[in-house]
Every structure is written in C-alpha cells, then in structure tokens.
Amino acid sequence: MANGSAQFAMTRLSRVDVEGLGKSFQLGGRRIEAVKDVSFQVRDGEFVSLLGPSGSGKSTVLNIIATLLPMSTGRVEVDGQPIISGKTTPNVGYVFQRDTLFPWRTVAKNIGYALELSGMPTAERRERVAAAIERVGLRGFEDAYPALLSGGMRQRASLMRTLVKEPQILLMDEPFGALDTHTKLDMHDVLLKIWEREKQTVLFVTHDLGEALTLSDRIILFSARPGQIKETFEVPFARPRDGVALRETAEYAELFSHIWHSLGEEFIKGRAT
Amino acid sequence: MPTLGWQAVIVLAFLSIWQWGWSLHAFAPWAVPDLFDPYFVSKPSEIWSTFLQLGCLRTDEGHYVSWTSGEFGQCLARSDNNLWLAIGVTMRNTVLGFVTGVASGFVAGLILGRSRRLSTIFNPFVVALNSIPRIALAPVIILAFGIGDASKVVTSWIVVVFLVFFNTYEGARSVNTDHINAARLLGASEWQVTRTVVMPSAMAWVFASLSPAVSFALIGVIVGEFIGAEHGIGRLIIESEARGEAAGMMVAVFVLMIVGTVLTAGIRRLQSYLLRWQDQHQADAT
Known part of the structure; x- marks a missing residue:
C-alpha cells in the first residue's frame, strides 16, 4: 500500500477521471441513452458513492470504468492512463453485486x-x-x-x-444490495475498518442513501434516465465512523433529509418514464 | 420390509420363474410363451455350471478344479473359450476406447465451446458426422484396422467421443459470465480463465455424459468383437451362438452386466470426489 499511494497522498491527485462519459444501447431498433455527459473525478484515498434510482445508469458508469462495458462517448482515465475496454486495469479491484x-x-x-x-x-x-x-x-x-x-x-x-x-482503487457495484439490513450494517463496519486502515480510492454504487452517508466522503447523485449527474454532496462526518451510532446523530438526519428530497424527485421521475 | 428385502424377493422370483417356469409349459402352454424355452434363454442352473467351466473353476469331466494341482493355471493358458482372457481383453479395450474418447471429446468440446468462430465453421460438419449411426462404421473400422485390438478401441472411441464432445461443448458454453468477468478482473489471462473457470464449471456437464459413455464404450467394443475378433466377450457370444449354446451366451451377458456396473460405479466415485463442491455431492464426500 505504502509505495504507490504515499506519493499521491501529498497532493491528493485525482486517480479516476471521467470526462463527458456517454453510453447508449440499441434496443429493438430504438436507441436508448443510458448515461449522458457524466464527468467527475475521484481523488486519491477518497470514498465516493454513486447514488441514484435504478435505471439511472450508475452501475453502467462503474462497469465502463471497470472495462466490463465499452463506452459510447467520452473518456475515462485511471491514474492518468486511458482505460481500454476488455483489458483489465492493474491496481483496480472490483466487487460484484x-x-x-x-x-x-x-x-x-x-x-x-x-x-x-x-x-x-x-x-x-x-x-x-x-x-x-x-x-x-x-x-x-x-x-x-x-x-x-x-x-x-x-x-x-x-x-x-x-x-x-x-488494489489501490476499488470499484464496488451495490456489493451489499442483496443482504438483509442487519448483515448490511455489519458489512459497513467491516468495510470501514479496512478502508480506514488502507485508504483505498473507492467508487461505490448504491441506491441506499443510508449506506452512502455511512461510508462516503462524497455522494454523486444521479438523475433518472438518461443518467446524468444531478448534484454532488460532501459528507463531512468525522472519521473513524461507527455506522450504527452515526445514524442517531442530528447532522446525519439533517443531511439525510436534504439528499432524500433530491433523490425522491428522481424516484418519481424514474417511475413516470 | 426394507428395500433390500424387496429387491431380494424380486431377484429370487425372477430366477425361479426362469429356472422352473418352462416345466409348466407341458401343462399350460398358454401361460408360458415359447420364448421361455431353455434352448433360447437357458436356465440359471445351466448358466452357473457353464460359468464354472468357462471360468476354469470346474473341469469338463465335472469335478472342481483344485488350486494346488496346477489345473487352474493350465486352463487359464488355453486361448479358446477362456472367460478370464475374454474379460481381460474386452475390459482393456473398453477402458482404452473410453479414455481416448473422453480425452479427445473433452479437448474438442472445450476448444469449440470457447471459440465462437471455430464453432461456427465446424458446426455443419459436427452435425453431419453426428447423424451417422456410429455402429454403421464398425465394419469399415474392422476392415481398416484389422481384427486385433486396435479396431475395437477405435469403434469404442468413435461412439464415446461425440457424446463427451457435445456435453463439454454445452458446458463450456453455459459458464456463468459473472465468473468469467470476476476471473478476468482478478487478473486471469484467457488461458487461465479456461483452466480455472471454464474447465471446473464444465465438469458437471462432462460427468453427466460419463456414465452413458462407459456403456457406449462397452457397446462399441462388443459390436467390434461381433464382426471379427480373436478374443473377447463379444467373440464368446458369437461362438456360443454358432454352437447353439444359450448358456454360454448368457454367461457372457451376465459378465457384461457386471463389468458395466463396476465401471459405472468407478465413475460415480470419481464424480462425487471431483464435484464435491456441489450441494448434492457434499453428503457422500464427507
């Protein structure tokens, strides 16, 4: 761990760079735009969540970064190198849903x-x-x-x-999505302990706001299809965090309801289409 | 009554009808079909005594072979009507045909299963070849490879190879893409994916084909021996038939039944070890 990240740690260099990313699928003669013009950066050692309703293209973005899917437009760089679809990027780990x-x-x-x-x-x-x-x-x-x-x-x-x-960069696609609430909280603690020690750069896809707040430094909120970035929220809670205790604090409740509002609008929009 | 009890009753009833059923023919011809004539199907008692003779356990004069006098050894050395020699030859050729058939079918299935391009090119040939009843090739094979062991192994190989090929092919095709992606993202090369993901997950499919493959291998060898052979159980059947000896044929049939059962049981053991990770095999492995 120490070798690679130490030199970045000083400057907090960006390790994942997404620029104007777009992805469209061909579905029965119809062209469906799943992701449109998405740009963001993840700095070294930062824990970033991509949050959004299902169908908002957040997993698609992650899978493109993981080289599991080719992109339609745009550019993705990991550690300053453009990724090649189908070719595994060294130093990147992926956890499946x-x-x-x-x-x-x-x-x-x-x-x-x-x-x-x-x-x-x-x-x-x-x-x-x-x-x-x-x-x-x-x-x-x-x-x-x-x-x-x-x-x-x-x-x-x-x-x-x-x-x-x-791996110094960790891509996680709703890894705890299939678990029951209690097990999920357990896994948050497991993940937080590991991350607080090793400070990987994490990109975490979820549709669970509580999970995003517990884990992340920053939440990128996706809008309903076509997936676009709607808003970005800083999560200022102190580290190390205790997932269960955190949920009882006033600042958690405040930020939760703030983002919930914005997320709710997207759920409704997602349902309408 | 326990299962084993019922099974014993069924076996005893079957053997009794076989042994004494024909005696009823004189009184009630309508109850016992002509097919039960011992001339065609022999009788358990006759089959047993023919087995003792062919197996060098009793001499032609009717006394039991003594182990110490060397009679057994002399009998084993003869090349005609020697049951043990026949079993040895047939089993060896069956195992050879099975092993070569499984190995080549597995490799071919894996290659075509992994390469969309190759499978598209070879698809019509595979379909055409597969539609030939393999047994129809047996005379051609005897002509080409002679009446020795080689022709039996080839006949056996040709019936096994397609079966294993198709199963491996389907198995390689139906590998979970998530597993392949996971392996790739963990740094596996194309060959490592094949070795560590495709091969183990295709195993369940391959094993599904191995029990029938054993029977097929045996069928291939026996058919080859029917057409022309120096030794083997198939040859024993043909000879007995020529002499009108139903008992000899039946001994051979029973021996084949036992050989097939032993080989299949061996495959089962191997399967439950290699597939011990599957739920249904976990109980027998531990």
Missing part, C-alpha cells in the same frame, strides 16, 4: 485465487490468505465451499478475494 465466488473452490482457495494467478509462492500466499480470513472473521470456514455459507459470509469472502491483491 451478485455472488460470484467460484463454487468449486473453498473459501481459502477463492480468496487466494488472484495470488495464485500471479504465481505467488504457496507459503507466502497461505500467509496472506490466512490474514485476510482473520480480518473478516471467517476463521474455521477456510475449507468450506461457498454453498455452505450465508449471504453475509459469502460477501465477506468476495470482498477479501478482491482485496487480497491489494
């Missing part, structure tokens, strides 16, 4: 997967995997197959499978 653990690998082998690919010696790999398992409280489940795990445990394993490679 859906469960994508490999069901034929045990928890330990799933987490060690990226290290195995890079040819890391077995002994060193074991050590890193054991440390990762310890950090998310999965001890005792190393040799279990994903089918035996609960949703929350699977998502912890997924998170560590991405983090074990120590």
Whole structure:
C-alpha cells in the first residue's frame, strides 16, 4: 500500500477521471441513452458513492470504468492512463453485486485465487490468505465451499478475494444490495475498518442513501434516465465512523433529509418514464 | 420390509420363474410363451455350471478344479473359450476406447465451446458426422484396422467421443459470465480463465455424459468383437451362438452386466470426489 499511494497522498491527485462519459444501447431498433455527459473525478484515498434510482445508469458508469462495458462517448482515465475496454486495469479491484465466488473452490482457495494467478509462492500466499480470513472473521470456514455459507459470509469472502491483491482503487457495484439490513450494517463496519486502515480510492454504487452517508466522503447523485449527474454532496462526518451510532446523530438526519428530497424527485421521475 | 428385502424377493422370483417356469409349459402352454424355452434363454442352473467351466473353476469331466494341482493355471493358458482372457481383453479395450474418447471429446468440446468462430465453421460438419449411426462404421473400422485390438478401441472411441464432445461443448458454453468477468478482473489471462473457470464449471456437464459413455464404450467394443475378433466377450457370444449354446451366451451377458456396473460405479466415485463442491455431492464426500 505504502509505495504507490504515499506519493499521491501529498497532493491528493485525482486517480479516476471521467470526462463527458456517454453510453447508449440499441434496443429493438430504438436507441436508448443510458448515461449522458457524466464527468467527475475521484481523488486519491477518497470514498465516493454513486447514488441514484435504478435505471439511472450508475452501475453502467462503474462497469465502463471497470472495462466490463465499452463506452459510447467520452473518456475515462485511471491514474492518468486511458482505460481500454476488455483489458483489465492493474491496481483496480472490483466487487460484484451478485455472488460470484467460484463454487468449486473453498473459501481459502477463492480468496487466494488472484495470488495464485500471479504465481505467488504457496507459503507466502497461505500467509496472506490466512490474514485476510482473520480480518473478516471467517476463521474455521477456510475449507468450506461457498454453498455452505450465508449471504453475509459469502460477501465477506468476495470482498477479501478482491482485496487480497491489494488494489489501490476499488470499484464496488451495490456489493451489499442483496443482504438483509442487519448483515448490511455489519458489512459497513467491516468495510470501514479496512478502508480506514488502507485508504483505498473507492467508487461505490448504491441506491441506499443510508449506506452512502455511512461510508462516503462524497455522494454523486444521479438523475433518472438518461443518467446524468444531478448534484454532488460532501459528507463531512468525522472519521473513524461507527455506522450504527452515526445514524442517531442530528447532522446525519439533517443531511439525510436534504439528499432524500433530491433523490425522491428522481424516484418519481424514474417511475413516470 | 426394507428395500433390500424387496429387491431380494424380486431377484429370487425372477430366477425361479426362469429356472422352473418352462416345466409348466407341458401343462399350460398358454401361460408360458415359447420364448421361455431353455434352448433360447437357458436356465440359471445351466448358466452357473457353464460359468464354472468357462471360468476354469470346474473341469469338463465335472469335478472342481483344485488350486494346488496346477489345473487352474493350465486352463487359464488355453486361448479358446477362456472367460478370464475374454474379460481381460474386452475390459482393456473398453477402458482404452473410453479414455481416448473422453480425452479427445473433452479437448474438442472445450476448444469449440470457447471459440465462437471455430464453432461456427465446424458446426455443419459436427452435425453431419453426428447423424451417422456410429455402429454403421464398425465394419469399415474392422476392415481398416484389422481384427486385433486396435479396431475395437477405435469403434469404442468413435461412439464415446461425440457424446463427451457435445456435453463439454454445452458446458463450456453455459459458464456463468459473472465468473468469467470476476476471473478476468482478478487478473486471469484467457488461458487461465479456461483452466480455472471454464474447465471446473464444465465438469458437471462432462460427468453427466460419463456414465452413458462407459456403456457406449462397452457397446462399441462388443459390436467390434461381433464382426471379427480373436478374443473377447463379444467373440464368446458369437461362438456360443454358432454352437447353439444359450448358456454360454448368457454367461457372457451376465459378465457384461457386471463389468458395466463396476465401471459405472468407478465413475460415480470419481464424480462425487471431483464435484464435491456441489450441494448434492457434499453428503457422500464427507
């Protein structure tokens, strides 16, 4: 962690640069504009959420940055280099919404997967995997197959499978969207602890305002289709944060209702189209 | 009554009707069809004694072979009507045909399953070849490869390879794209994706084809032996048929049943180990 980010930390350089991004799909002869003219930057070590109703194109933007989707117009740079669709950008990790653990690998082998690919010696790999398992409280489940795990445990394993490679930029596509409320709050604490220690640059897609407020430094609000940036909010709450305690403070309630208002308008618009 | 009890009753009833059913023919011809004539289907007792003879366990004179006198060894050394030799030859050729068929079908299925372009080019050929009843090629194969073991292995290979190919192809096609994307984003190269994602997830499909593939491999070898062979269970059947010995044919059929069951059980064991990550196999693996 220390090597790359230290030199950026002084200047808070922008690590993800999105400029005039647009994406349209062809659907039964009709051209659908999913994302229109989206521009934003994510600075080094910043936690930014893309918030919006479903269909607002926030996941599309994330998937373009992750090189999973080609863009129609615009430009995306990661660490000053334009991304190439279909070619994985080094230093970037991605966490899926859906469960994508490999069901034929045990928890330990799933987490060690990226290290195995890079040819890391077995002994060193074991050590890193054991440390990762310890950090998310999965001890005792190393040799279990994903089918035996609960949703929350699977998502912890997924998170560590991405983090074990120590990516400095983390793209997360509604990673806790499928979890129940309690497990979700748990995962917020897990993620906050990791992030507060390692200060990755995070781009986090969600439609859950509470989640965005708990985690982020900045929230970028997307409008209903075509997805555009409607507004940006700074989230000034002190760090380190306690997800549960934070929700009881007055400043949280105030910012929540402020953004909720703006978000609500988009939900209504999204329903109308 | 437990399952095993019922199964024993069914087996005993079946064998009893087979053994004594024909005796009723004289009294009630309408109740016992002509097909039950021991000339065609033999009788369990005759089949058993023919088995003892063919298996070198009893001499032609009717006394049991003694292990110490070396009679068993002498009997094993003869090349005609030797059950053990026949089983050995047929099993070896079946396993060879099965292994080569599975290996080549798997590789071909994987390659075409991963490459849209190659699969488009080869699709009409695969469909055309697949529509040939493979057994129709057996005489051609005997002509080309002679009456030795090679022709049996090839016949067996040709019936197995398509089956495994189609299953692997479908398996490679139906890999979850999320898994492929996840692997790519974690740094996997094209070959690493194939090795660590496509192959393990296609395994379930491949294994679905292996039990029928074992039976097919055995069918291929037996048909090859029918047409022309020096040794083997198929040859034993043809010889017994020529001599009008139903018992000999039935011994061969029973042996084939046991060989097929053993091979299939082996595949099952391997499957439940390799696919232990799947829910339904977890119970037997632990």
